[in-house]
Amino acid sequence: MQRVKSPATYNRLLAALPAKDQRRILANCDLVELASHEVLYEAGTRLRNAYFPTGAFISLVTPLDACAGLEVALVGNEGMAGVALLLGVPVSPLNHLVQGAGGALRISAAAFRSELEHCPALRRRLQRYAYVKMHQFAQTAACTRFHMVEARLARWLLMTHDRAHSNTFYATHEFLAYMLGVRRVGITKAATSLHEQSLIRYSRGDITILDRRGLESSSCGCYLAANELYDRILG
Numbered sequence: 001m002q003r004v005k006s007p008a009t010y011n012r013l014l015a016a017l018p019a020k021d022q023r024r025i026l027a028n029c030d031l032v033e034l035a036s037h038e039v040l041y042e043a044g045t046r047l048r049n050a051y052f053p054t055g056a057f058i059s060l061v062t063p064l065d066a067c068a069g070l071e072v073a074l075v076g077n078e079g080m081a082g083v084a085l086l087l088g089v090p091v092s093p094l095n096h097l098v099q100g101a102g103g104a105l106r107i108s109a110a111a112f113r114s115e116l117e118h119c120p121a122l123r124r125r126l127q128r129y130a131y132v133k134m135h136q137f138a139q140t141a142a143c144t145r146f147h148m149v150e151a152r153l154a155r156w157l158l159m160t161h162d163r164a165h166s167n168t169f170y171a172t173h174e175f176l177a178y179m180l181g182v183r184r185v186g187i188t189k190a191a192t193s194l195h196e197q198s199l200i201r202y203s204r205g206d207i208t209i210l211d212r213r214g215l216e217s218s219s220c221g222c223y224l225a226a227n228e229l230y231d232r233i234l235g
Helices: 019-027 109-118 120-146 149-164 173-180 184-196 212-218 222-234
Strands: 030-034 039-041 049-053 057-063 069-075 095-100 102-108 168-170 200-203 206-209
Touching (some): 019 120, 049 109, 057 149, 069 120, 069 149, 102 109, 120 149, 149 168, 149 173, 149 184, 149 206, 149 212, 173 184, 184 200
Antiparallel strands (some): 030 102, 039 095, 049 102, 057 095, 200 206
16 A cells, blocks of 8 residues: 555546645545456445556446346446535445456545545536436346347456556456456357457457547447546536
8 A cells, every 4th residue: 555645647537637636636535456356345335445546447337236247337447436425425326346457546535535625616517527427327127128239248358447547458248248247159250240340359358459540439338428428527
C-alpha cells in the first residue's frame, strides 16, 4: 500500500477537479493494487471504502441466486465504485468483482463523506456520475431483454477494451455467460461468429480485438449511447 502524494495517478472523475481539490483528496487516498477476480464487496455488505480505478476495472453484478447474476455496469478509470456512499447509504446493493487487475485509489467511507461535505466540485461531479450510472443500469436491463447475444457480446468486448487499455484480455466462456446472463452455448455461438468475421481472436479464454470498427458495427446501439451520455453529462 502506498500513500498518494500527487495527482499523477489517473482517474477521469478526479482529474477533472481543480488542482487544490485533487491534492487534498489524493492525500486521503491509498494507491492499492486490485487482483483479478477479487471480490471487493458482496451485495448487502457494508461499504467501508470507495474506489477510484486507475488501471483496474470492476464489474458490478446484481445477484439473482447462489449461482446466477447479471453484470449491470463496468467501472474503469472513468468512474468509481461505491456510489451508494454518495447517496448516504453505506451498504452495497451489488457484488463488486474485479474483472481486470490494476491500480485504484482507495478512500475510506468516513474520509469520502467528509470530502463530499467540504468539496462542492467533487459532490457535483459525482452526482452527475450517479445519474450516468442510473441510466446505464436501465439501459442494461433493456439491452438484456431486447438485443441479440452477439450484439451484446460485442458491446461487452468494447466496454472491456476501453477499460483494459489493451487489445488482449482474458475471459472464459463460462465467465462471459455469467456476466451477460445467458447460457454458455449462446456465448460460444456469438464468439464463434465474431471470430469468423475476423473481428476478434479467441483461444482458451484469451481474447484479442482485431477489428475495433467492425466490432462497433456488430454491437447494439447501447454502447455508443452510453459513451455519448457520459461525454454529454461529464465532459
